[in-house]
Amino acid sequence: MSDEVNVFEVASRKKVRFDTHMGQLTVEDLWDLPLTSKTGRLNLDDMAREFHGRMEATAATSFVETATNVDEAAELGFTLVKHVIDVKIVENKAHKDAKAKADERKKLLGILSNKKDEELEGLSVEEIEERLKAL
Numbered sequence: 001m002s003d004e005v006n007v008f009e010v011a012s013r014k015k016v017r018f019d020t021h022m023g024q025l026t027v028e029d030l031w032d033l034p035l036t037s038k039t040g041r042l043n044l045d046d047m048a049r050e051f052h053g054r055m056e057a058t059a060a061t062s063f064v065e066t067a068t069n070v071d072e073a074a075e076l077g078f079t080l081v082k083h084v085i086d087v088k089i090v091e092n093k094a095h096k097d098a099k100a101k102a103d104e105r106k107k108l109l110g111i112l113s114n115k116k117d118e119e120l121e122g123l124s125v126e127e128i129e130e131r132l133k134a135l
Helices: 006-015 028-032 046-058 072-121 125-135
Strands: 017-020 022-027
Touching: 006 072, 022 028, 028 072, 046 072
Parallel strands: none
Antiparallel strands: 017 022
16 A cells, blocks of 8 residues: 555545454444454454465565565555554553653652651741741
């Protein structure tokens, strides 16, 4: 598939459906699948492998002639699934990075609070009474 062609437009025009052991899936259903699965659940990695295998099986191996028999359905399916995989990987990384930042911020705020408490505990009785009167 050419990078210039919008594969989602092609898929919608061709009304692409994926036959799986779960039944037929639409392109939109790909977004709901996990990247991988340890329980045998349908997943994007297995689908990409299947399409890639189909593409390799139809490609004639020749070092002289250009291969002409291409499984266009497998190529389109692979391109769609691979795009969804790439997007989900980026989203997962962004989510993990955001969580790590939030965890660090929470930790730093806790440390800051403890430091402020330590500073207050270091005040003399007179300073504490003076600050209480000011409130």
